[in-house]
Amino acid sequence: MAVPKPAERIEYIVEGGHRLSGSIEPSGNKNAALPIIAAALLTDQPVELSNVPRIRDVEALVQLLSSLGVEAEWTGRNALRVHAREVHPTDLDPDLWSRIRASILLAGPVLARCGQITLPPPGGDVIGRRRLDSHFLALRQLGAEINLEGVYNFRAGKLVGADVFLDEPSVTATENAMCAAAAAEGTTVLRNCASEPHVQDLALFLVAIGVRIEGIGTNCMTIHGGGQLSGAAYRIGPDHIEVGSLIGLAAVTNSEIRITNAGVRHLRSTLMGFERLGIVCDIDGDDLVVHADQSKKIVPDFGGHVPKIEDQPWPAFPADTMSIAIVTATQCDGMVLMFEKMFESRMFFVDKLIAMGARIVLCDPHRAVVSGPTQLKAARLESPDIRAGMAMLIAAMGAEGTSTINNAQQIERGYERIEERLNAIGARIKRVPARQ
Numbered sequence: 139m140a141v142p143k144p145a146e147r148i149e150y151i152v153e154g155g156h157r158l159s160g161s162i163e164p165s166g167n168k169n170a171a172l173p174i175i176a177a178a179l180l181t182d183q184p185v186e187l188s189n190v191p192r193i194r195d196v197e198a199l200v201q202l203l204s205s206l207g208v209e210a211e212w213t214g215r216n217a218l219r220v221h222a223r224e225v226h227p228t229d230l231d232p233d234l235w236s237r238i239r240a241s242i243l244l245a246g247p248v249l250a251r252c253g254q255i256t257l258p259p260p261g262g263d264v265i266g267r268r269r270l271d272s273h274f275l276a277l278r279q280l281g282a283e284i285n286l287e288g289v290y291n292f293r294a295g296k297l298v299g300a301d302v303f304l305d306e307p308s309v310t311a312t313e314n315a316m317c318a319a320a321a322a323e324g325t326t327v328l329r330n331c332a333s334e335p336h337v338q339d340l341a342l343f344l345v346a347i348g349v350r351i352e353g354i355g356t357n358c359m360t361i362h363g364g365g366q367l368s369g370a371a372y373r374i375g376p377d378h379i380e381v382g383s384l385i386g387l388a389a390v391t392n393s394e395i396r397i398t399n400a401g402v403r404h405l406r407s408t409l410m411g412f413e414r415l416g417i418v419c420d421i422d423g424d425d426l427v428v429h430a431d432q433s434k435k436i437v438p439d440f441g442g443h444v445p446k447i448e449d450q451p452w453p454a455f456p457a458d459t460m461s462i463a464i465v466t467a468t469q470c471d472g473m474v475l476m477f478e479k480m481f482e483s484r485m486f487f488v489d490k491l492i493a494m495g496a497r498i499v500l501c502d503p504h505r506a507v508v509s510g511p512t513q514l515k516a517a518r519l520e521s522p523d524i525r526a527g528m529a530m531l532i533a534a535m536g537a538e539g540t541s542t543i544n545n546a547q548q549i550e551r552g553y554e555r556i557e558e559r560l561n562a563i564g565a566r567i568k569r570v571p572a573r574q
């Protein structure tokens with residue numbers, strides 16, 4: 139699958155009102171695959187990755203690796219071999235580098251490996267200001283000199299371990315710092331760091347190539363750097379955001395589905411969020427079963443007060459599941475406050491749900507009150523970002539009539555062959571090139 143040029147737009151035509159049934163397995167975690175592929179540059183030995191989601195962001199990162207002179211080849215549908223025998227961080231194509239957020243994840247590994255890299259500002263979802271200050275703060279403390287005039291230039295004669303306190307638990311800043319610390323001489327303590335499942339996955343990958351790390355899964359990691367790094371075979375964990383999306387989808391379409399190999403140990407906050415909406419899943423080994431007969435009654439707070447679902451850094455409810463929870467709440471009985479604390483533009487897509495018949499009051503950029511249930515009606519939609527796009531796809535599948543979702547290539551940045559996989563369990567989605 140080639141990375142789309144910006145003009146290559148995809149449209150989904152979605153027939154609403156069909157129930158789904160059967161089993162579906164989530165893909166590997168996008169936000170784990172990206173830093174792990176980047177971290178494969180820390181070693182000059184081959185790395186074999188499996189369960190790699192074959193999505194647009196990953197394909198774009200693989201292209202970035204090739205532009206650095208790194209061998210990266212698909213050895214199976216979801217298997218990627220990366221061999222960074224050499225890394226040449228020169229003449230980088232700004233267009234390619236600014237297409238995805240994850241390009242910034244190469245800063246730590248390439249700096250560690252080559253002593254310098256000059257990056258164009260990264261791209262990614264337009265969901266509010268996306269500060270990089272925590273990346274700069276951490277890499278500077280590990281010995282990097284950083285010049286930020288126009289492009290971002292990172293240099294380091296030698297990276298040296300340090301006691302780093304992040305100004306916020308930024309996911310990608312933690313990941314960059316972990317990679318730099320893995321190569322830095324001595325011990326690094328990373329305090330106030332992120333601990334999302336993808337951060338843990340990256341840590342386990344670093345361990346697999348020979349880095350000693352304590353505190354994985356907590357907000358304080360100790361990384362013993364500077365050792366010889368090897369190659370490894372590593373399997374990427376399931377995408378808990380995709381699992382959350384499938385729960386929402388099943389609830390909105392009144393479907394019974396089994397989500398296989400769902401990685402249930404990372405789902406507590408997600409399940410708790412959906413339980414507040416009256417959606418209870420059964421855990422069966424590592425599978426999750428969403429039954430069709432959900433009460434979908436919003437559970438009020440003690441004393442009958444309006445409850446809220448709010449996102450926060452891990453282990454709280456994930457920011458990337460918020461849009462999915464909002465569309466799900468439109469089909470639930472009662473009132474709930476959705477509080478998106480992390481991004482200031484992620485909630486604006488609710489105007490599309492309102493146009494479809496949802497009762498939502500957007501109080502400010504961070505808070506929306508949803509009152510349900512309401513029957514959604516088909517509409518012509520446009521996806522602004524990965525998760526809002528998925529939320530629209532869910533809305534369209536639960537709506538009366540046939541909807542069109544334009545800009546659906548955004549959804550494909552994060553979800554692999556989603557129309558094919560959902561059609562296999564009963565959805566009616568047609569994927570077509572967008573009419574210009």
Ligand SMILES: CC(=O)N[C@H]1[C@@H](OP(=O)(O)OP(=O)(O)OC[C@H]2O[C@@H](n3ccc(=O)[nH]c3=O)[C@H](O)[C@@H]2O)O[C@H](CO)[C@@H](O)[C@@H]1O
Pocket residue numbers: 169172239240266267268269306307308309310311332451457458479480481
């Ligand atoms: C490639 C990748 O991995 N992208 C993920 C990564 O982005 P990314 O690493 O860019 O996100 P960050 O963790 O840096 O921060 C996300 C936003 O939350 C804010 N913030 C963060 C921590 C905090 O305690 N308080 C706070 O308000 C930040 O200022 C920022 O606006 O993490 C985000 C938050 O889980 C996810 O939405 C993105 O999908």
Ligand SMILES: C=C(OP(=O)(O)O)C(=O)O
Pocket residue numbers: 168169238239240261262263265458524525552
């Ligand atoms: C915001 C997301 O991705 P990115 O950080 O790559 O833009 C996401 O995965 O929802």
